[in-house]
Amino acid sequence: MASRFVDRAVIHLAAGNGGNGCASVHREKFKPLGGPDGGNGGSGGDVLLIVDPSVHTLLDFHFRPHARAGNGRPGQGSNRNGAAGETLELRVPDGTVVLTEDGEVLADLIGAGTTFVAAKGGRGGLGNAALASRARKAPGFALLGEEGEARDLVLELRSVADVGLLGFPSAGKSSLISVLSAAKPKIADYPFTTLVPNLGVVTAGDTVFTMADVPGLIPGASQGKGLGLDFLRHIERCAVLVHVIDCATYEPGRDPVSDIDALEEELARYTPALGGDLADRPRVVVLNKIDVPDAAELAELVRPDLEARGLRVFEVSTVSRKGLRELTFALGEVVESYRAALPAPTPTKIVLTPRAVDDSGFSVEPDPDEPGAYIVRGPRPERWVRQTDFGNDEAIGYLADRLNRLGVEEELARMGAEPGSQVTIGDYSFEWEPSTPGAMTHLAGRGTDPRLENRSRVTAAERKEARRIRREGEPEPDEDAGE
Numbered sequence: 001m002a003s004r005f006v007d008r009a010v011i012h013l014a015a016g017n018g019g020n021g022c023a024s025v026h027r028e029k030f031k032p033l034g035g036p037d038g039g040n041g042g043s044g045g046d047v048l049l050i051v052d053p054s055v056h057t058l059l060d061f062h063f064r065p066h067a068r069a070g071n072g073r074p075g076q077g078s079n080r081n082g083a084a085g086e087t088l089e090l091r092v093p094d095g096t097v098v099l100t101e102d103g104e105v106l107a108d109l110i111g112a113g114t115t116f117v118a119a120k121g122g123r124g125g126l127g128n129a130a131l132a133s134r135a136r137k138a139p140g141f142a143l144l145g146e147e148g149e150a151r152d153l154v155l156e157l158r159s160v161a162d163v164g165l166l167g168f169p170s171a172g173k174s175s176l177i178s179v180l181s182a183a184k185p186k187i188a189d190y191p192f193t194t195l196v197p198n199l200g201v202v203t204a205g206d207t208v209f210t211m212a213d214v215p216g217l218i219p220g221a222s223q224g225k226g227l228g229l230d231f232l233r234h235i236e237r238c239a240v241l242v243h244v245i246d247c248a249t250y251e252p253g254r255d256p257v258s259d260i261d262a263l264e265e266e267l268a269r270y271t272p273a274l275g276g277d278l279a280d281r282p283r284v285v286v287l288n289k290i291d292v293p294d295a296a297e298l299a300e301l302v303r304p305d306l307e308a309r310g311l312r313v314f315e316v317s318t319v320s321r322k323g324l325r326e327l328t329f330a331l332g333e334v335v336e337s338y339r340a341a342l343p344a345p346t347p348t349k350i351v352l353t354p355r356a357v358d359d360s361g362f363s364v365e366p367d368p369d370e371p372g373a374y375i376v377r378g379p380r381p382e383r384w385v386r387q388t389d390f391g392n393d394e395a396i397g398y399l400a401d402r403l404n405r406l407g408v409e410e411e412l413a414r415m416g417a418e419p420g421s422q423v424t425i426g427d428y429s430f431e432w433e434p435s436t437p438g439a440m441t442h443l444a445g446r447g448t449d450p451r452l453e454n455r456s457r458v459t460a461a462e463r464k465e466a467r468r469i470r471r472e473g474e475p476e477p478d479e480d481a482g483e
Contacts, residue, residue, distance in 0.1 A: 016044025018145030204332030
């Protein structure tokens with residue numbers, strides 16, 4: 001079974017979820033007040049796209065579009081942190097472009113080993129040992145792990161070639177690349193023999209360059225006719241574009257000049273997604289099949305007109321090999337000139353952008369769908385809400401303290417929020433109960449939280465007194481006490 005060439009695939013990625021933190025208290029004989037010892041949860045694994053020169057197609061993603069990284073393990077007691085989730089590495093061909101479903105380019109992966117983080121794993125939740133403080137010496141809660149990022153991405157393969165061969169079907173592009181390189185494309189005497197791009201390595205003296213043969217173009221290819229639209233992307237990176245013209249065609253209304261005009265019109269209509277412009281690429285014209293007498297006469301006739309346009313013209317024959325050496329060295333010169341004009345590669349700079357002094361890290365705005373309600377936006381408060389166990393009152397109190405220290409309650413009060421107003425943070429909505437001193441809350445001693453007090457719980461002193469009474473029995477009433 002012949003292998004399939006796939007140069008576009010839609011993939012569905014899911015990074016690993018972070019593990020939950022552990023809420024545990026150290027218990028050991030003869031060691032009272034052992035304190036919290038819950039470990040942190042492990043972070044979820046990332047999904048990475050890595051360029052691998054041994055991969056030449058996106059076929060694997062066509063059949064297996066879903067991929068998921070490993071989840072982080074939850075923390076455990078005795079300060080044991082959970083293991084991080086396994087990172088998933090997906091190998092892609094050189095020249096792969098990563099886009100969103102809306103067509104936005106996220107990454108252009110060129111060069112072996114180039115890596116792109118396609119989906120970020122979720123953070124692991126902190127255990128109660130890491131949450132202990134002077135105010136909460138033995139937290140009875142831990143933070144939940146974050147969910148990993150889930151993304152739907154589009155992968156497009158755009159061949160990394162120096163020379164791109166363009167032409168109508170059966171113009172002889174496959175034959176040309178087969179005699180100039182070791183590539184062995186399918187060659188036959190009927191249109192659209194080439195269904196996939198072919199790459200070949202060509203040597204011209206000390207210059208080595210790659211050549212790409214794309215399926216034949218027809219008028220309307222830039223709008224989706226024929227096979228051109230699917231493969232025009234493979235010429236976006238080419239340093240020089242070569243028009244391969246069939247001078248021996250017997251189709252009515254066809255001649256070399258009109259063929260070039262039709263090809264140039266399709267190139268002008270095609271807009272590369274990478275932002276380049278194909279109009280400024282050097283052009284070379286190859287008048288092919290001059291081994292046919294009528295074709296040789298036609299080539300001599302149209303050559304002056306093409307050279308008058310500033311095009312370099314070469315008359316070649318893949319059968320007799322005439323003109324191939326001159327063409328090879330001319331293409332090598334153009335490629336060398338293009339490479340010399342490229343800016344020198346510079347190492348990647350790490351740019352640190354400090355946060356602005358007046359940036360609070362969040363914003364509060366009225367809810368457009370609910371009168372008197374408010375929406376809090378910001379990466380930190382949204383992450384804190386996702387990591388909160390709302391089945392634990394102490395965890396809710398800890399969240400309220402964090403939002404208070406960040407200034408969320410103060411901003412809500414400034415915006416005119418009233419006690420009981422609906423506040424939405426991320427996917428959660430709740431009624432706001434102010435806890436700041438300026439919002440009519442009563443102060444408490446350090447280390448206490450009046451929102452979490454449970455008066456029905458038996459204290460340690462009460463349990464101690466109960467044990468003493470059981471050991472000694474109830475004291476008899478003093479008869480003289482009433483006198």
